[in-house]
Amino acid sequence: MWEWLQGSALVHDDLMDASDTRRGRPSVHRAFEHLHRDELRVGDAAGFGSGTAILLGDLMLSWSDEMLRHAATIDPDLASGPGAARLAAAFAVLDRCKTEVTFGQYLDVVAQTRAEVDAEAAMLVVTFKTAKYTIERPLHLGAVLGGADDDLLARLSAVAMPLGAAFQLRDDVLGVFGDPATTGKPAGDDLREGKRTLLVARALARLSGDDAAHLTEVLGTVDGVEAAADLVRSSGALEDVEGEIGRYAAEATDALAALPPVARETLAPLIDRAVRRDR
Amino acid sequence: MWEWLQGSALVHDDLMDASDTRRGRPSVHRAFEHLHRDELRVGDAAGFGSGTAILLGDLMLSWSDEMLRHAATIDPDLASGPGAARLAAAFAVLDRCKTEVTFGQYLDVVAQTRAEVDAEAAMLVVTFKTAKYTIERPLHLGAVLGGADDDLLARLSAVAMPLGAAFQLRDDVLGVFGDPATTGKPAGDDLREGKRTLLVARALARLSGDDAAHLTEVLGTVDGVEAAADLVRSSGALEDVEGEIGRYAAEATDALAALPPVARETLAPLIDRAVRRDR
Numbered sequence: 001m002w003e004w005l006q007g008s009a010l011v012h013d014d015l016m017d018a019s020d021t022r023r024g025r026p027s028v029h030r031a032f033e034h035l036h037r038d039e040l041r042v043g044d045a046a047g048f049g050s051g052t053a054i055l056l057g058d059l060m061l062s063w064s065d066e067m068l069r070h071a072a073t074i075d076p077d078l079a080s081g082p083g084a085a086r087l088a089a090a091f092a093v094l095d096r097c098k099t100e101v102t103f104g105q106y107l108d109v110v111a112q113t114r115a116e117v118d119a120e121a122a123m124l125v126v127t128f129k130t131a132k133y134t135i136e137r138p139l140h141l142g143a144v145l146g147g148a149d150d151d152l153l154a155r156l157s158a159v160a161m162p163l164g165a166a167f168q169l170r171d172d173v174l175g176v177f178g179d180p181a182t183t184g185k186p187a188g189d190d191l192r193e194g195k196r197t198l199l200v201a202r203a204l205a206r207l208s209g210d211d212a213a214h215l216t217e218v219l220g221t222v223d224g225v226e227a228a229a230d231l232v233r234s235s236g237a238l239e240d241v242e243g244e245i246g247r248y249a250a251e252a253t254d255a256l257a258a259l260p261p262v263a264r265e266t267l268a269p270l271i272d273r274a275v276r277r278d279r
Numbered sequence: 280m281w282e283w284l285q286g287s288a289l290v291h292d293d294l295m296d297a298s299d300t301r302r303g304r305p306s307v308h309r310a311f312e313h314l315h316r317d318e319l320r321v322g323d324a325a326g327f328g329s330g331t332a333i334l335l336g337d338l339m340l341s342w343s344d345e346m347l348r349h350a351a352t353i354d355p356d357l358a359s360g361p362g363a364a365r366l367a368a369a370f371a372v373l374d375r376c377k378t379e380v381t382f383g384q385y386l387d388v389v390a391q392t393r394a395e396v397d398a399e400a401a402m403l404v405v406t407f408k409t410a411k412y413t414i415e416r417p418l419h420l421g422a423v424l425g426g427a428d429d430d431l432l433a434r435l436s437a438v439a440m441p442l443g444a445a446f447q448l449r450d451d452v453l454g455v456f457g458d459p460a461t462t463g464k465p466a467g468d469d470l471r472e473g474k475r476t477l478l479v480a481r482a483l484a485r486l487s488g489d490d491a492a493h494l495t496e497v498l499g500t501v502d503g504v505e506a507a508a509d510l511v512r513s514s515g516a517l518e519d520v521e522g523e524i525g526r527y528a529a530e531a532t533d534a535l536a537a538l539p540p541v542a543r544e545t546l547a548p549l550i551d552r553a554v555r556r557d558r
Contacts, residue, residue: 052385
């Protein structure tokens with residue numbers, strides 16, 4: 001069920017970012033655009049691609065809800081009594097999550113309209129778009145279905161939020177310096193899209209006035225990707241962000257101690273994966 | 280709650296159709312595009328407009344579900360027992376409706392990629408995008424919350440489906456010949472957008488080969504709106520469609536007789552409104 005919700009956000013996000021690929025394959029709007037060019041030919045291929053991507057995202061968003069609703073037909077324990085209360089709690093998490101991710105994406109869209117790159121704004125996007133939506137809320141959803149109380153939810157948040165930050169910062173680093181063969185995205189993809197990431201914010205804060213102006217100028221241009229990557233590297237921001245990733249991962253690892261063994265064993269490898277540089 | 284679902288579909292639909300206006304005011308993507316041009320200036324105004332419209336539609340779609348879920352907190356009778364069963368039935372209607380409208384919109388998007396204008400395809404779009412989504416399912420939703428059985432739902436459908444068809448055909452006529460002051464849309468808006476409506480399908484079927492080719496050619500062009508409207512009028516398709524509107528309205532009116540008085544009194548004015556030419 002979470003796959004549908006995540007799929008919906010990714011399909012719409014790729015369309016909003018005009019991303020050509022997702023995990024090395026064409027993004028949905030591009031795939032339908034290609035289908036139109038190859039098979040349909042009449043009308044506007046880009047419009048067909050974006051229209052179908054909007055509708056597919058809507059359908060997946062609707063179906064994520066519908067699937068959770070069907071949980072009670074799959075598991076009769078959820079149909080009444082304490083089980084029904086757990087399912088209601090799961091819907092409260094899902095509702096909150098859907099609103100949070102949309103606001104996170106909106107903050108991201110707004111950040112792209114600013115000339116300056118604001119580290120605080122970038123971190124807020126990380127909080128809503130990655131930490132809460134990708135990690136905290138899915139954990140909460142599973143936990144409340146299993147009958148977790150508020151205290152356990154808070155202890156899951158204490159792992160999820162720093163893990164989400166580490167995960168996104170690793171993603172920022174890979175978006176600039178990652179190997180396309182591993183990431184499935186073109187090298188320097190975030191720079192080409194002009195994304196206002198925390199890595200870029202740290203680089204701009206460290207660079208001299210002229211270099212910072214140069215980075216701002218080439219950010220979001222196709223020709224300036226290499227120059228932008230060189231500036232980010234020479235600024236020392238990469239070391240800053242690697243340090244932050246390490247600190248967030250350590251914070252998440254410390255918080256693991258307060259969780260039941262099964263949760264510790266499931267989450268520890270995710271933390272390892274977030275800090276690794278070759279993901 | 281239905282306003283949010285409908286709002287979501289309209290915001291995404293206007294974006295997919297690249298409509299500039301909705302009821303005489305800027306469509307959501309255009310409003311945000313203007314906001315960007317006036318206030319933000321950095322980045323791509325059209326991208327900001329479409330991105331925010333996608334997100335607002337997603338949020339409204341999510342909130343429509345959330346609001347129905349909160350019905351049980353507003354009306355305690357829905358929280359357990361027979362009331363909870365009625366609320367579950369309402370969700371089943373909502374789930375079906377959300378899938379239906381998305382498929383209807385997809386059929387519409389696909390229809391725009393065909394060189395020919397197919398009356399059967401146009402009618403299928405009318406069925407899913409208008410009759411079911413705008414009339415039948417909202418009636419069913421209210422009815423099941425009130426405890427309606429399958430028989431009453433079928434009797435509501437017998438009114439809703441022809442009423443929906445009459446309503447959409449009136450909309451088609453207004454989309455070509457309507458007064459902008461009344462419709463809130465530019466004159467000939469459907470022709471400019473190249474919409475594959477039943478009215479256009481009827482006109483193409485009635486016109487001679489040369490005239491039909493001419494209509495196909497100017498459909499969807501800005502300069503060809505007047506020529507297209509003249510061809511539709513001279514084809515006699517307008518009389519065809521007015522006749523169909525009358526027959527559908529009569530069918531809906533006949534089916535009213537099988538409904539309880541309160542439903543009859545509520546629906547009769549809607550049928551009158553669908554047949555009226557000055558709406």
